[in-house]
Amino acid sequence: MNWCEACERPEDSDICAQCGANITPLARTPIPWRWRLFLVATVIYVIWRIYQLVNWLT
Numbered sequence: 001m002n003w004c005e006a007c008e009r010p011e012d013s014d015i016c017a018q019c020g021a022n023i024t025p026l027a028r029t030p031i032p033w034r035w036r037l038f039l040v041a042t043v044i045y046v047i048w049r050i051y052q053l054v055n056w057l058t
């Protein structure tokens, strides 16, 4: 699945069906690994807080 930046819509092929632009997966910038690490840490923290809240309520 590719993403057309101009139309802001997903496209199955390498050429956008709406504007005809060449949209290859290489044109997209990958998510930095630090961002993924931060997101994972945030999810773990939130789960830990919910776990503590459930323990406190019961």
Ligand SMILES: [Zn+2]
Pocket (backbone or CB within 6 Å): 004, 005, 006, 007, 008, 016, 017, 018, 019, 020, 021
């Ligand atoms: Zn397009």
